[in-house]
Amino acid sequence: MNWDHKNIRSTFLRYFENNNHKVLNSYSLIPDNDPSLLFVAAGMVPFKAEFSGKVKPKYLRIATCQKCFRMDDIDNVGYTLRHHTFFEMLGNFSFGDYFKYESIHYAWDLLTNVYKLDPNKLWVSVHTDDDEAEEIWRSIVPSEKIVRLSDNFWGPAGLTGPCGPSTEIFYENFYCPNVNCKPGSECLECEKKERFIEIWNIVFTQYFKNEKGELIDLPQKNIDTGMGLERLARILQNKPTQYHTDLFYPILIKIEQFIEKDVEKVYNDFNIQFDLNNYLSKRDIYLNIVADHLRGAVFLISDGVIPSNDGRGYVLRKLIRRAILYSKFLGISKEFSHEIVDSVIEIFKDVYPEVYLRSEFSKKILNSEEKAFIKNISKGINYFNKIKEELIKNNIKVIDGKKAFYLYDTLGFPLELTIELAKNNGLRVDVDEFNKEMELQKIQSRQNKNDIKVFSINRQFKTEFVGYDKLKEQANIIAILKINSNKTLELLNEISNPEDDIILITDVTPFYAEAGGQVGDKGIIFNDNFKFQVIDTQKHVEGFIFHIGKLLQGYVKLGDKAYLEVDFYRRKLTAIHHTATHLLHSALRKVLGTHVYQAGSLVDYDRLRFDFTHFQAINDNELKNIEELVNEIILKELDVLIEYKPLNVALEEGAIALFTEKYPENVRTVKIMDDEFISYELCGGTHVKNTSFIGVFKIISEKSLQLGVRRIEAVSNLPLLSIFDKFYSIVNNLAALTNTDIDKIKDYISKIISDSKNLKQSIINLKKKYYQLLLDSIKFEDNNIININLLEEDDLLIVHDLIKIKNPNYIGIYNVQDTNKVIIIFNSTLKELLDIFSNYNLKLINLGNFKKVIINNFSNQEFFKDILYKIKQRN
RNA sequence: GGGGCUGUAGCUCAGUGGGAGAGCGUCUGCUUGGCGUGCAGAAGGUCGGGGGUUCAAGUCCCCUCAGCUCCA
Numbered sequence: 001m002n003w004d005h006k007n008i009r010s011t012f013l014r015y016f017e018n019n020n021h022k023v024l025n026s027y028s029l030i031p032d033n034d035p036s037l038l039f040v041a042a043g044m045v046p047f048k049a050e051f052s053g054k055v056k057p058k059y060l061r062i063a064t065c066q067k068c069f070r071m072d073d074i075d076n077v078g079y080t081l082r083h084h085t086f087f088e089m090l091g092n093f094s095f096g097d098y099f100k101y102e103s104i105h106y107a108w109d110l111l112t113n114v115y116k117l118d119p120n121k122l123w124v125s126v127h128t129d130d131d132e133a134e135e136i137w138r139s140i141v142p143s144e145k146i147v148r149l150s151d152n153f154w155g156p157a158g159l160t161g162p163c164g165p166s167t168e169i170f171y172e173n174f175y176c177p178n179v180n181c182k183p184g185s186e187c188l189e190c191e192k193k194e195r196f197i198e199i200w201n202i203v204f205t206q207y208f209k210n211e212k213g214e215l216i217d218l219p220q221k222n223i224d225t226g227m228g229l230e231r232l233a234r235i236l237q238n239k240p241t242q243y244h245t246d247l248f249y250p251i252l253i254k255i256e257q258f259i260e261k262d263v264e265k266v267y268n269d270f271n272i273q274f275d276l277n278n279y280l281s282k283r284d285i286y287l288n289i290v291a292d293h294l295r296g297a298v299f300l301i302s303d304g305v306i307p308s309n310d311g312r313g314y315v316l317r318k319l320i321r322r323a324i325l326y327s328k329f330l331g332i333s334k335e336f337s338h339e340i341v342d343s344v345i346e347i348f349k350d351v352y353p354e355v356y357l358r359s360e361f362s363k364k365i366l367n368s369e370e371k372a373f374i375k376n377i378s379k380g381i382n383y384f385n386k387i388k389e390e391l392i393k394n395n396i397k398v399i400d401g402k403k404a405f406y407l408y409d410t411l412g413f414p415l416e417l418t419i420e421l422a423k424n425n426g427l428r429v430d431v432d433e434f435n436k437e438m439e440l441q442k443i444q445s446r447q448n449k450n451d452i453k454v455f456s457i458n459r460q461f462k463t464e465f466v467g468y469d470k471l472k473e474q475a476n477i478i479a480i481l482k483i484n485s486n487k488t489l490e491l492l493n494e495i496s497n498p499e500d501d502i503i504l505i506t507d508v509t510p511f512y513a514e515a516g517g518q519v520g521d522k523g524i525i526f527n528d529n530f531k532f533q534v535i536d537t538q539k540h541v542e543g544f545i546f547h548i549g550k551l552l553q554g555y556v557k558l559g560d561k562a563y564l565e566v567d568f569y570r571r572k573l574t575a576i577h578h579t580a581t582h583l584l585h586s587a588l589r590k591v592l593g594t595h596v597y598q599a600g601s602l603v604d605y606d607r608l609r610f611d612f613t614h615f616q617a618i619n620d621n622e623l624k625n626i627e628e629l630v631n632e633i634i635l636k637e638l639d640v641l642i643e644y645k646p647l648n649v650a651l652e653e654g655a656i657a658l659f660t661e662k663y664p665e666n667v668r669t670v671k672i673m674d675d676e677f678i679s680y681e682l683c684g685g686t687h688v689k690n691t692s693f694i695g696v697f698k699i700i701s702e703k704s705l706q707l708g709v710r711r712i713e714a715v716s717n718l719p720l721l722s723i724f725d726k727f728y729s730i731v732n733n734l735a736a737l738t739n740t741d742i743d744k745i746k747d748y749i750s751k752i753i754s755d756s757k758n759l760k761q762s763i764i765n766l767k768k769k770y771y772q773l774l775l776d777s778i779k780f781e782d783n784n785i786i787n788i789n790l791l792e793e794d795d796l797l798i799v800h801d802l803i804k805i806k807n808p809n810y811i812g813i814y815n816v817q818d819t820n821k822v823i824i825i826f827n828s829t830l831k832e833l834l835d836i837f838s839n840y841n842l843k844l845i846n847l848g849n850f851k852k853v854i855i856n857n858f859s860n861q862e863f864f865k866d867i868l869y870k871i872k873q874r875n
Numbered sequence: 876g877g878g879g880c881u882g883u884a885g886c887u888c889a890g891u892g893g894g895a896g897a898g899c900g901u902c903u904g905c906u907u908g909g910c911g912u913g914c915a916g917a918a919g920g921u922c923g924g925g926g927g928u929u930c931a932a933g934u935c936c937c938c939u940c941a942g943c944u945c946c947a
Contacts, residue, residue, distance in 0.1 A: 309945085310876085310947085311947095314946090314947095372943090376943080379943090382888090405945090406879080408944090408945070409946080410881090410944055410945075411880080411943085411945095412943075438945090438946080441879090441945065441946050441947095442946060442947070443946095444877060444878060444946080445877045445878070445946040797894055
């Protein structure tokens, strides 16, 4: 049997399809609206809600091969046989359908009868308290191959969520005569060589872990299993490591091609000493790291992650930079990362089309990150050299951890490199101190987490949104919350005084909560007894809606009926900008190309901001085309069609979805079309009914946001008018001031600027000539006092400069007429003069290469003669 | 979300409260049969923006904008 990765995957899915499972495609690596998770880290993550019983599952049995990403084990990647950042997990799931018995039998049947693994090499573990699971296993495997382990308990993914005891299946890589050497208690040697590899983890998901850490019985008993594709492939393909399987090997081969024969030279470029022994022993590890990270980066980029300095983008950046760093240790000097993309695609294009579709984009991103990182490294090396010189001067052998941390923290210079460089210079890095600094940084960062959306409340609420059709609605107040100064939330039964930082939750609301870039509504909530001003509306993670604001007057208590009224003009103008955003998006794709993806969006009542992927500056011509295209569609008076339909239907029809959003089964679509689609997006925002309502569209600015991402700000309708007013009055004022026509202001001002430069230069030239004439009439003897009439007080330097040309070390003693001051100017190199002046308590003023001394009321100063005398006597 | 750093000539960056600089690049002249080279000279600056302290701010303080970076 040829167990290539495609065959392993399809065999798994087909097996469960034959056992009445619905086979679903892998979900994106980016989890749905869950701020507690950066990435999908296990096959069950997309079904968290189904497991918890919050969502009724559409299918009771599901099987997937899910893309997963974990950063937790990154330090192990490459060093062990089993860790990866990006990996695939084969999983079968049951939501209240089959449980322990069937799941165990499915697993055993598939492994031994389909994949034909040798049953003698399989071991299993069950949770310490799980008699039932052990009982089931006893009928399948000999009892000496079953172990009970206390840590056989999985989950939750994130802080809260479904979890439960598990049973694991291990594959024995090699024989060990020690009878006590078992999974979970291997002998030291076997642990090192990874005798047992966990290939399948079956979780009996029957609990929900809440915020307090309590385990609560779930309404139904579930099965959640996960089998690492890479591990299974290693076994079935009989390879020494997972990197030798067809999931990695072509990537390794490609990377190896870039390793230069003259490795030493590459090391010298980075000021690192080359150590042949070290290089060879670490070669495989580094090769694995580079392959793993670049493979992972390609998948993250394909799912819409863009390198940035926070969140998911930051993880991606770190991943790419680590790959580049280790490529340097490997002996690769040229930019290579983008050239690896094709070999990743070659492996996965039939399985994950998104990887193939975004390949050009991935290459661009990798290459620009690589360039940026190299630039960083060279800055870091500059700083390192400074430290080094300082240390050598003071004869110190240790680079203190704070300096190493500065390199890392502020300059983004990897610690590994600092250590290497130090070694080569006979220095050592205080890594302990570095770690302390890192710990401090982490503690500090954790302190202020105050995203209101992730606040947990011990009760479930539900708010129905009716604001697409209505802007005013009556509703019941079902919760009152106070935001405390320490950013925690407190449930109240009533409030009676005017107070800020209050949140009201109602059962129904016309208020739109911030989502999809569109800002939350403002407005008022009121009845006969109170008036509450809503300054922002936010959606909580669990679905209900916060009306955030302040109580202006009266008192509110739980259960009150009240009217909710949205600020009409604000909402209307926001809708105008939202529809305009869709038109802009479509125009960008038309003018610039389909590599344009939305990378961020803000829709407010007075402007819109749209971030998108694009790699060059947009020229004026393109910008004009985009603007015209949008305005053209506004003039066409096209209807904006809102429809609800199944997600897959919408996607098949060509609707644009965001990579970073997870959509429900039934989605809301916003469509604008004439003969063909102009714009077709999945969107929950509020829109105008017809494009003509937008009125007019104007791009205000275009700039680079970060590498590969650009931002356009634009304004429509009335807010544009106020911007126009502002500019109009500025321009009018300028025209009036310069007494010119509006069209000619620019020419006029540039003429003034160049005139004034020329005038300045002329004046200086004239002054030089004038003073030269004065000086020509003076006979220079050493240290005589020059009586001089200055045109302006600052001109003295011009005079001194003129003298200096012929007498470089001239000590100028100037008696400035009409000011009763003597000013002495001399070259800073004449150090012997410094003491003379400071003995008389005279302040020396630095003037670049000169020192200046001012002596006021010199005619009354007896000591002046002494000074003159001493100046003459010097040397 | 929380820190750290940077912003000065086209580029890379110095700059201690006192005339805005260096190297590279550009231009001109000389050097050469011509191109390197060498020499001499020149152009090029809202010192990110705004406010404050000071006789005097690129430099100190506050605000702001932009970029880089680490952590969560």
